[in-house]
Amino acid sequence: MKQALEFYLEHRKKIVAQNYVNFVISWDMQTDAAENSVVADSEQMGVLSQYDYELATNPQFEQAVATLYQHRDELDDVLAHEIEVMYKNISDTKKIPMEEYAAFSELTSKAYPIYVRAKRENNFELFRPYLEKIVEFCKKQTVWLATDTVKGYDVLLDMYEPRYTQAKYDKFFNTLKERLVPFVAQVTANVEPVPAWATAKYDVNKQKEFCEYLRDVMCFDKSRGIMKESEHPFTSGFGTDDVRITNHYHEDNFISSIFSAIHECGHATYEQNCDKSLNGTLSGGGASLGLHESQSRFYENVIGRSEAFWAVHYPVLQQYFPEQLGQVSLSEFMAYVNRAERSFVRTEADELTYALHVMLRYEIEQKLMDGSLAVADLPTYWKEKFTEYFGITPPDDTLGVLQDVHWAYGNFGYFPTYALGSAIASQLYHHMSKDFDVEQSLASGTTKQVNVWLTEKIHKYGSSKYPDEILRLATGEDFDANYYVDYLIAKYSK
Amino acid sequence: MKQALEFYLEHRKKIVAQNYVNFVISWDMQTDAAENSVVADSEQMGVLSQYDYELATNPQFEQAVATLYQHRDELDDVLAHEIEVMYKNISDTKKIPMEEYAAFSELTSKAYPIYVRAKRENNFELFRPYLEKIVEFCKKQTVWLATDTVKGYDVLLDMYEPRYTQAKYDKFFNTLKERLVPFVAQVTANVEPVPAWATAKYDVNKQKEFCEYLRDVMCFDKSRGIMKESEHPFTSGFGTDDVRITNHYHEDNFISSIFSAIHECGHATYEQNCDKSLNGTLSGGGASLGLHESQSRFYENVIGRSEAFWAVHYPVLQQYFPEQLGQVSLSEFMAYVNRAERSFVRTEADELTYALHVMLRYEIEQKLMDGSLAVADLPTYWKEKFTEYFGITPPDDTLGVLQDVHWAYGNFGYFPTYALGSAIASQLYHHMSKDFDVEQSLASGTTKQVNVWLTEKIHKYGSSKYPDEILRLATGEDFDANYYVDYLIAKYSK
Numbered sequence: 001m002k003q004a005l006e007f008y009l010e011h012r013k014k015i016v017a018q019n020y021v022n023f024v025i026s027w028d029m030q031t032d033a034a035e036n037s038v039v040a041d042s043e044q045m046g047v048l049s050q051y052d053y054e055l056a057t058n059p060q061f062e063q064a065v066a067t068l069y070q071h072r073d074e075l076d077d078v079l080a081h082e083i084e085v086m087y088k089n090i091s092d093t094k095k096i097p098m099e100e101y102a103a104f105s106e107l108t109s110k111a112y113p114i115y116v117r118a119k120r121e122n123n124f125e126l127f128r129p130y131l132e133k134i135v136e137f138c139k140k141q142t143v144w145l146a147t148d149t150v151k152g153y154d155v156l157l158d159m160y161e162p163r164y165t166q167a168k169y170d171k172f173f174n175t176l177k178e179r180l181v182p183f184v185a186q187v188t189a190n191v192e193p194v195p196a197w198a199t200a201k202y203d204v205n206k207q208k209e210f211c212e213y214l215r216d217v218m219c220f221d222k223s224r225g226i227m228k229e230s231e232h233p234f235t236s237g238f239g240t241d242d243v244r245i246t247n248h249y250h251e252d253n254f255i256s257s258i259f260s261a262i263h264e265c266g267h268a269t270y271e272q273n274c275d276k277s278l279n280g281t282l283s284g285g286g287a288s289l290g291l292h293e294s295q296s297r298f299y300e301n302v303i304g305r306s307e308a309f310w311a312v313h314y315p316v317l318q319q320y321f322p323e324q325l326g327q328v329s330l331s332e333f334m335a336y337v338n339r340a341e342r343s344f345v346r347t348e349a350d351e352l353t354y355a356l357h358v359m360l361r362y363e364i365e366q367k368l369m370d371g372s373l374a375v376a377d378l379p380t381y382w383k384e385k386f387t388e389y390f391g392i393t394p395p396d397d398t399l400g401v402l403q404d405v406h407w408a409y410g411n412f413g414y415f416p417t418y419a420l421g422s423a424i425a426s427q428l429y430h431h432m433s434k435d436f437d438v439e440q441s442l443a444s445g446t447t448k449q450v451n452v453w454l455t456e457k458i459h460k461y462g463s464s465k466y467p468d469e470i471l472r473l474a475t476g477e478d479f480d481a482n483y484y485v486d487y488l489i490a491k492y493s494k
Numbered sequence: 495m496k497q498a499l500e501f502y503l504e505h506r507k508k509i510v511a512q513n514y515v516n517f518v519i520s521w522d523m524q525t526d527a528a529e530n531s532v533v534a535d536s537e538q539m540g541v542l543s544q545y546d547y548e549l550a551t552n553p554q555f556e557q558a559v560a561t562l563y564q565h566r567d568e569l570d571d572v573l574a575h576e577i578e579v580m581y582k583n584i585s586d587t588k589k590i591p592m593e594e595y596a597a598f599s600e601l602t603s604k605a606y607p608i609y610v611r612a613k614r615e616n617n618f619e620l621f622r623p624y625l626e627k628i629v630e631f632c633k634k635q636t637v638w639l640a641t642d643t644v645k646g647y648d649v650l651l652d653m654y655e656p657r658y659t660q661a662k663y664d665k666f667f668n669t670l671k672e673r674l675v676p677f678v679a680q681v682t683a684n685v686e687p688v689p690a691w692a693t694a695k696y697d698v699n700k701q702k703e704f705c706e707y708l709r710d711v712m713c714f715d716k717s718r719g720i721m722k723e724s725e726h727p728f729t730s731g732f733g734t735d736d737v738r739i740t741n742h743y744h745e746d747n748f749i750s751s752i753f754s755a756i757h758e759c760g761h762a763t764y765e766q767n768c769d770k771s772l773n774g775t776l777s778g779g780g781a782s783l784g785l786h787e788s789q790s791r792f793y794e795n796v797i798g799r800s801e802a803f804w805a806v807h808y809p810v811l812q813q814y815f816p817e818q819l820g821q822v823s824l825s826e827f828m829a830y831v832n833r834a835e836r837s838f839v840r841t842e843a844d845e846l847t848y849a850l851h852v853m854l855r856y857e858i859e860q861k862l863m864d865g866s867l868a869v870a871d872l873p874t875y876w877k878e879k880f881t882e883y884f885g886i887t888p889p890d891d892t893l894g895v896l897q898d899v900h901w902a903y904g905n906f907g908y909f910p911t912y913a914l915g916s917a918i919a920s921q922l923y924h925h926m927s928k929d930f931d932v933e934q935s936l937a938s939g940t941t942k943q944v945n946v947w948l949t950e951k952i953h954k955y956g957s958s959k960y961p962d963e964i965l966r967l968a969t970g971e972d973f974d975a976n977y978y979v980d981y982l983i984a985k986y987s988k
Contacts, residue, residue: 017541021515027526028518036717037736043774047511223530242531280537 001074004067008083011061016280018052023238030230031246062090078464082283085463095144104137108410115408122398124379131407132375135368138412142369153369156413161290161420163468166366168479169416172423173359175481180488181389184342184353187492188391191341198336200324202254210320211247211261217313218265218299218447220245221272233260235296237271239279244268254321255337259300266299267292269451273459288467289414293421294428295454301351301422302429302487303447307334308439340492342390344399351422352492355484356389358419361404365412423484424471428457430483431475495568498561502577505555510774512546517732525722525740556584572958576777579957589638598631602904609902616892618873625901626869629862632906636863647863650907655784655914657962660860662973663910666917667853669975674982675883678836678847681986682885685835692830694818696748704814705741705755711807712759712793712941714739715766727754729790731765733773738762748815749831753794760793761786763945767953782961783908787915788922789948795845795916796923796981797941801828802933834986836884838893845916846986849978850883852913855898859906917978918965922951924977925969 025045029038055061069087072080111130118127142155150158154165215227225243237243245264249257270286278284286292303309307330310317314333318325325333340350346357364381367373373381382401387393394400406414432438432453441449457474471479519539523532549555563581566574605624612621636649644652648659709721719737731737739758743751764780772778780786797803801824804811808827812819819827834844840851858875861867867875876895881887888894900908926932926947935943951968965973 013541014545017538017545020535020538021519021542024519024522025515028522032521032525032720032722032738033736034717034720037719037732040718040733040735040773041514044511044514047507048515051508051511223528224534225531226526226528228526238531239534241534242527244526279534 001067001071004064007060008064008068011055011058011064012282013280015055015282018048018055020238021048022052023236023242027236027244030234031228056090057093065090078278078281078283081464081466082281086282092145096141097144100137100140104134104410107133107137108408111408112405115402115405119398119402122396122402124397124402127402127408128375131378134407134410135375135412138410139369139371153366153413156365156369157416158413160411160414161288161417162466164290164416164420164479169362169420172416172420172479172481173362175485176355176359176419177389179482179485180356183485183489183492184340184356185391187340187352188342192335192339194339195328195332195336197324197328198255199252201251202321202324204249204251206320207249207254207257210317211257213316214258214261214313215265217445218262218269219451220265220268224272225268227261233264235264235267235271237268237285239284240272240274240276241279243271254324258317259304259337262304263296263300266296269299269447269454270295270459273451273455274462275460275464278462278464283464284462287461287463287465287470289417290420290424291458291467291470293418294424295421295458297422298425298428298454299447299450302425303438303442303450305334305337305351306439306442308442310334310337312443312445338491342392344386344392344394345403346418347404352488353390355419355422358415360385360389361415362419364401365415369412420479423481424479426484426487427471427475427480428454429487431457495561495565498558501554501558502562505549505552505558506776507774509549509776512542512549514732515542516546517730517736521730521738524724524728550584551587559584572772572775572777575958575960576775580776586639590635591638594631594634598628598904601627601631602902605902606899609896609899613892613896616890616896618891618896621896621902622869625872628901628904629869629906632904633863633865647860647907650859650863651910652907654905654908655782655911656960658784658910658914658973663856663914666910666914666973666975667856669979670849670853670913671883673976673979674850677979677983677986678834678850679885681834681846682836686829686833688833689822689826689830691818691822692749693746695745696815696818698743698745700814701743701748701751704811705751707810708752708755708807709759711939712756712763713945714759714762718766719762721755721758727758729758729761729765731762731779733778734766734768734770735773737765748818752811753798753831756798757790757794760790763793763948764789764953767945767949768956769954769958772956772958777958778956781955781957781959781964783911784914784918785952785961785964787912788918789915789952791916792919792922792948793941793944796919797932797936797944799828799831799845800933800936801825802936804828804831806937806939832985836886838880838886838888839897840912841898846982847884849913849916852909854879854883855909856913858895859909863906914973917975918973920978920981921965921969921974922948923981925951 025041025048029041033041065083065086068075068079068083072083075083107130111127111134114130115127118124138156142152145155146152150165152166157164157166157169211227215222220227224241225237225245227245227247229248230246231248233245233247235243235245245261245268247257247260247264267286270292274284286295310330310333314330318328338351340352342353343349346354346361349357360382363385364373364378367381368375378401379397382397383393386400404415406412429438432450435453436449438450441447458470461470461473465473468479519535519542523535527535559577559580562569562573562577566577569577601624605621605628608624609621612618632650636646639649640646644659646660651658651660651663705721709716714721718735719731719739721739721741723742724740725742727739727741729737729739739755739762741751741754741758761780764786768778780789804824804827808824812822832845834846836847837843840848840855843851854876857879858867858872861875862869872895873891876891877887880894898909900906923932926944929947930943932944935941952964955964955967959967962973
């Protein structure tokens with residue numbers, strides 16, 4: 001076992017270094033690299049992913065992980081968890097027949113451009129045969145990777161949010177269906193028109209300056225990270241000391257850059273505040289997609305759309321844009337950033353209606369996996385169900401089932417984590433509020449006290465525990481969707 | 495041999511991919527990465543360089559190279575040259591005792607911060623013991639790597655500019671000493687004061703826009719490269735399709751960003767115009783430091799400081815800066831950008847005096863290597879010789895022997911390539927002018943015709959031939975320093 005541990009720690013250094021390589025290259029491709037250089041450099045990516053594969057499937061490494069897994073009771077908690085996860089990954093990889101995996105990789109690389117075209121041309125039939133094969137593979141995956149306790153769609157859900165099963169998600173989405181759907185219908189029955197100042201022109205450089213200001217408000221440590229531009233905002237990190245976020249700036253949509261900055265700073269705060277002892281291990285970074293999203297949504301929605309936050313920062317924003325906002329009151333601004341309306345596209349949905357978009361995806365994925373819905377029937381089914389939940393009918397498939405790319409990549413089981421993140425944010429807010437007055441803490445001008453609480457309760461663990469364990473340690477209870485619905489109803493009843 | 499070739503080509507892919515990794519990471523560290531992330535990520539660099547080393551010293555690879563070297567007559571010219579260079583690199587590496595190499599690496603990493611402090615504090619004695627050991631190692635290198643034909647200081651010179659020996663450089667620098675030193679004394683006897691407009695404030699964003707304009711003038715292909723900012727401008731490239739340059743912008747020194755842009759675009763033009771068939775091999779990129787510098791200096795000095803160039807572009811520059819330059823005539827502008835004066839620091843020297851700074855370094859390196867000068871005597875010797883060549887005496891060592899970092903890295907033999915580049919540029923200009931009217935071609939508004947000539951004569955070969963071979967193919971003759979002196983005397987006699 002001592003030898004196995006030594007080999008594991010030594011080999012892990014190579015894996016970590018390769019993770020760093022992939023982190024920098026992916027950052028480079030998404031930010032700096034010129035169009036044609038990406039094409040040129042993709043050849044190198046093939047060689048590098050071959051090396052990644054060799055590192056991951058090194059027989060001595062697999063043997064070391066197996067040995068350590070047998071002796072995991074003798075390891076410290078962090079390493080024991082890491083070995084458990086690694087052991088599962090290796091076992092799962094071996095359960096998928098090589099030729100099937102290769103065929104699936106080829107299928108999804110071909111499916112992506114077809115999907116893009118199908119969406120652009122509003123032509124579901126073009127994408128249908130690819131999606132049928134993707135669904136077929138995912139169904140097979142649920143068989144190959146099934147265990148005594150995890151079966152069917154649960155297999156896929158577990159890939160994106162470990163230990164969150166259909167039983168849990170059903171409870172979550174049923175709560176939304178029962179309590180949120182009727183409430184949304186009520187709130188969105190009459191919507192105020194968009195005020196003219198919201199779509200006025202806002203100088204892009206001034207937007208950038210204000211987002212820099214927000215970075216300080218959120219205590220983003222600039223000596224350990226940077227902010228740049230990219231088409232779609234994202235966060236990526238390597239350990240606690242190299243955390244990078246991007247943003248986008250549109251002259252006629254200043255709200256977008258502000259809330260993207262807050263959202264991405266939320267992700268970044270998580271990454272920067274993991275325990276430093278996790279650097280150099282495979283237990284750093286966020287514990288899961290859902291838990292990561294709970295942090296970004298916490299800052300974006302709970303904090304970033306609160307009056308307590310803007311009471312301090314709206315006067316600053318007005319100073320940046322005196323012409324556009326000088327005559328707009330704080331309450332007008334708050335009404336706009338919390339505006340809710342029925343709309344077709346998930347990524348553009350507001351805080352209130354967002355989760356219902358996800359709910360629909362979840363239900364459809366369930367049905368595709370248990371065979372009760374055929375891919376060919378998707379467009380019709382989408383329109384029917386969408387109308388039922390939102391009271392409006394998408395005019396075409398581009399604004400319907402084709403709007404999101406995830407399925408073209410074969411990512412079934414991913415969507416629910418988006419809604420889960422928002423819901424967990426509310427649960428955390430409930431418990432945070434018992435420890436201190438969150439709104440009052442924001443009067444200090446920074447989110448420092450919030451950061452400290454979340455660091456202690458969530459961030460410090462990195463991915464050294466399962467997300468449900470971390471939530472239980474943080475709140476003393478399991479996930480409960482009622483906090484989310486309570487929060488939304490209270491907020492939007494005002 | 496067939497097996498050796500197959501193995502070589504397969505293994506080369508890994509080396510090329512690793513070169514790409516190093517290219518992106520180094521770019522990232524010099525541009526994006528936050529201060530503390532560089533420290534954090536340097537751990538990963540250790541693991542990666544270990545992998546580089548494993549790839550380079552793979553026994554099967556060494557065997558394949560040895561086999562192909564035996565059969566190099568049967569290979570095509572490009573591969574035969576690549577194998578010859580690779581074979582020499584591998585043999586050289588093996589000639590240096592491992593423990594000596596490790597000790598030297600450690601020595602130079604320790605020497606660097608000491609050098610920085612010594613320069614800052616004008617304290618040569620602090621750096622002296624380190625430099626003594628570095629010189630000692632370099633002397634030993636000249637013994638270990640000596641061949642029947644390459645001995646002594648030539649061993650070091652050959653590392654930076656293959657096949658350029660002391661015999662060649664002596665001839666070069668003797669020509670400078672005889673013809674240029676007296677001419678410089680004459681020209682710089684009376685120097686006009688710096689005009690007020692040259693140090694006025696120039697908006698940094700406008701400077702950037704003008705440099706973007708210059709990129710188009712020089713036909714830099716933006717779909718295959720980018721321009722960013724860094725403290726010191728540099729160019730780095732991976733193949734022909736991913737070529738990156740940086741620039742710096744100072745509000746009170748607009749001339750700096752303009753000529754840095756032209757200089758780096760010169761390097762970039764070389765990289766972008768190598769033959770595309772060299773991508774994915776180890777024969778792409780520039781053939782040597784000197785030849786690379788000949789391209790950047792050609793554009794910066796021969797083209798970029800010519801009246802024919804500015805006759806077209808100065809009116810554009812005036813439009814960018816009407817307040818500062820509206821009343822400054824083209825001839826006043828030309829006089830300023832071709833201003834020559836005696837100064838202490840190589841990197842800030844003008845076109846006329848630049849090579850004399852390098853000449854001094856060369857003479858000193860020769861003496862350190864043949865033992866006729868001791869490290870302890872450097873400060874005094876520097877001042878004496880500097881006064882002899884320039885007619886002015888450096889007030890301290892910071893502005894004297896400590897001004898450049900190269901020796902702290904152990905880079906003996908590097909300096910002469912700087913002067914060689916400038917001199918080759920003049921030789922190329924002479925031959926280019928026989929083929930077409932260079933000045934007249936610039937009236938078109940771009941450097942297109944110049945690029946095409948240099949691509950055909952220099953760029954297309956990449957590093958698939960030795961630099962002296964390429965020069966001979968381009969000009970029909972060997973390197974001749976008289977073109978350079980003729981050019982400078984003609985230009986500065988006006």
